[in-house]
Amino acid sequence: MVVLRAHPDLAGKLALAGELTADSSAEQAGAGLDRCTAEEFARFQELNDAYQAKFGFPFIIAVRGLDRHDILRAFEKRVGNTPDQEFQTALGQVERIALLRLYQITGQPQHDLGQALMDRLEEFATFTAEPGVLTRLFLTKEHKAAAERLIAWMAEAGMTGRIDAAGNVVGRYEGDRPGLPALLIGSHIDTVRNAGKYDGNFGVLAGVAAVAELNRRAERLPFAIEVIGFGDEEGVRFPVTLTGSRAIAGTFDGAALGVADADGIGYADALRAFGGDPDAIATAARRPEEVLAYVELHIEQGPVLEAEDLGVGVVTGINGASRFIVRVGGSANHAGTVPMKLRRDALAGAAEMVLAVERRGLEGTDLVATVGRIEALPGAVNVIPGSAVFTIDLRSPDDAARRASSAAILGDLEAIAGRRGLTVNVEQSHDAPATLCAPGLIAQLSEAVGRCGVQPRKLPSGAGHDAMAVAGLCPVGMLFTRCREGISHNPAEAITVEDADLSMRVLLDFIRHFDPTALGH
């Protein structure tokens, strides 16, 4: 109490009289407290008096990163706390101020949020099927143990956590009054076999850490926050995927309940054992009016941010994809007897087609085109290939661009086949539309990135995410965090403490400035 009572008032009489220590006045000036209007000064005096009278010590807050409006808002909230709550909050603030001063003295970088998140990710990686390797498949006992730890961390962060009927972990932090519509923050907590620690888990634990930070500062917002750990994004155990996020969006396909894993264990039985309820999946669905938007933080799983030396990037959309199987027919014949000009070589034609696909891929800015497999028949060293089969995978965040490119490629293939006397048959094996991130969320995330001192780089996602399913419910936005060499689905997956810290600061800044009215939901 002696230490607490020694703290100067914010925007108080000492500040007005110029009698603060150099550190205190620099801090107060940094938050703009020296530029208060007369009304704001008066409001601070009123609050200072009310606070002193109620708690017996002055209001203390680490002002770094806050402006005077944030401070006034926190002040007005905290003056309503019980003496016990407020004593704890004040001690937490003293701790933060002390840490910030120590960092200033020692020159140590201030990555406490990022470091805490990295520590949690390490601990979370111990929920695995085999020690030393991270494998956490959907609805396994290690998934259950991870869910229980997540719920405990949610409780610590001031949330009420639960497992919904579809096996998602859902934690709720009320807004400035109970029952308000929620900003959803989530990703998945299932992994592939021999996974990295960050894919999915990063976005979930970042959400919990952001709420913990709000709760520690007694910040309540004009909306609720729900953090969701989806269960079935990777689709490794059962021949289905995104069932958790589809359940939330109300688009769960009941056929999933009938599938089984490689050991013959049924989806429905596994879900029941996990604590979900296959007969009540519909109860997991959220109504559009109870949610405002969905935001997912995820590692990039690609090399763009690293190549551009950026810690984070704002996702514009998740690529739509087309896949084709192309069959080229020629004439198989003796490799020694048929002159070059009389041949109909299916593989040579396919090779020219592969290069045409690559050329089309290079034409669009965000378009990627890949031939990943090719086969020649009969496949003998001394036989001219009579047929060739290859695949095309085409992705873009822009469906119209992808369709135009598909059409152009098909035209190229026919022209090449015609010139070479070959037949070509194209079968489309897959067609999924792009998921667009909401322009309002792209804008608000970009502003948050900019306020954290980073050039907002917008980029599409080449990989699928839970956000694709949640887009059926509400506007979605995503923030990518740089990962080393773009590697994922691999134990070598890595991010830095600095980037984790930056991501946390962007997320918190986004939450604090979040304006649901600008989304048109």
Ligand SMILES: [Zn+2]
């Ligand atoms: Zn993922």
